[in-house]
Amino acid sequence: MPPLAARFIRTAVVLLLIAFAAGAWTLAAKGTAAAMPAGLRGAHAELALVGWALQLALGVAYWILPKHAAGPPRGHDAPVAASWVLLNAGLAVAVLGAAAGREPLVAGGRLLELAAVALFASHALPRIKACGR
Amino acid sequence: MTRWLLRAGMAWLLAGLAGGVLVAGHDALGLPTAVGAAGPAVFHLLTVGWLTQLIFGVAHWMFPRAGADRPRGREALMWAALLLVNAGLLLRLAAEPLAALGHATGPALAASGLLQFAAAACFTANTWPRVRGR
Numbered sequence: 001m002p003p004l005a006a007r008f009i010r011t012a013v014v015l016l017l018i019a020f021a022a023g024a025w026t027l028a029a030k031g032t033a034a035a036m037p038a039g040l041r042g043a044h045a046e047l048a049l050v051g052w053a054l055q056l057a058l059g060v061a062y063w064i065l066p067k068h069a070a071g072p073p074r075g076h077d078a079p080v081a082a083s084w085v086l087l088n089a090g091l092a093v094a095v096l097g098a099a100a101g102r103e104p105l106v107a108g109g110r111l112l113e114l115a116a117v118a119l120f121a122s123h124a125l126p127r128i129k130a131c132g133r
Numbered sequence: 134m135t136r137w138l139l140r141a142g143m144a145w146l147l148a149g150l151a152g153g154v155l156v157a158g159h160d161a162l163g164l165p166t167a168v169g170a171a172g173p174a175v176f177h178l179l180t181v182g183w184l185t186q187l188i189f190g191v192a193h194w195m196f197p198r199a200g201a202d203r204p205r206g207r208e209a210l211m212w213a214a215l216l217l218v219n220a221g222l223l224l225r226l227a228a229e230p231l232a233a234l235g236h237a238t239g240p241a242l243a244a245s246g247l248l249q250f251a252a253a254a255c256f257t258a259n260t261w262p263r264v265r266g267r
Contacts, residue, residue: 001197003266010264013257016185020253024246027225031232031242053184056192 001063004080008059011088015051019044042098042106050113051091058083058120065127075126079119087116134211138190141219145182149175170233174226181249182222189214189256196263210259214252221248 001009022044029036062080067073074080090112097105152175155162159169193211198204205211221244228241 001264001266006264006266010261013260013264016253017250017257020246020250024243024250027229027246028239028243031228031237031239048180053180053188056188060195 002074004077004084005059005063008055008062008084011084012052012056012059015047015055015091019047019052022047037099038101039098043095046091046094046098046109050087050094054117055087058087058117061124062120065124066129068127075123079123083116083119083123085116086112086119090114090116134205134208134215135190135194137215138186138193138211141215142183142186142190145178145186145222149178149183152178167230167234171226171230173233174229177225178222181218186215186218189218192256192260196260197265197267199263206259206263210255214255214259217248217255218252221245221252224248 022040026036026041026044029040062074065074068075090109092109093112094106094109097103097107097109152171155164155168156172156175159165189211193205199206224241224245228238228245232238232242
């Protein structure tokens with residue numbers, strides 16, 4: 001597994017644990033009279049869908065998509081490495097925004113996530129082809 | 134192991150989609166209010182029951198081998214993950230609609246959350262050593 005893929009996948013697995021912990025807290029608060037911390041549900045959703053599921057998919061895609069016949073087998077790593085930084089920075093901003101109840105921060109975080117996915121797509125689209133081409 | 138996770142995932146996919154129909158149409162179909170309150174639980178049948186279990190199963194199958202003697206790590210951890218996540222989801226499906234209607238289901242919901250977290254922890258413990266860059 002290339003190191004960059006391992007970085008995506010390990011980050012995703014850590015965020016899986018954090019997302020499920022937040023989810024367990026949300027469920028426990030639902031069933032009791034305990035007050036749910038503001039933004040916990042939104043943070044849980046962001047961590048689970050973007051931090052865990054999307055990030056794992058990106059890491060596995062980088063790993064297993066068909067390799068190029070010429071040049072670096074998986075293309076240039078810089079856009080993919082940058083997408084990892086932007087995705088997790090965006091996630092952090094969106095989660096903090098959700099916790100603080102600041103919608104503009106959530107929007108800003110999601111813009112970073114969008115930039116991350118756009119960068120990754122620029123890397124991945126040329127690799128969506130028949131193997132060997 | 135992978136086949137069990139994928140089969141369970143497919144079952145939850147069908148249940149989640151069917152549940153979505155019932156939740157959306159509970160008024161028109163004259164179903165009990167509890168069905169309409171099951172929206173969040175049904176959503177998690179899809180995201181946890183189907184999507185996350187699918188990921189667990191394929192990762193267990195495809196990720197680099199942990200070693201010659203235990204290529205996929207400790208199967209007991211993955212069996213535990215399978216049992217815990219599905220038990221947690223069943224408990225959630227039973228308790229969450231009732232909680233939305235004001236019934237006292239606190240311990241059941243808390244247990245559901247803990248079961249699902251424990252499942253994630255078992256998956257992590259088995260998978261982490263298999264995620265290594267080369």
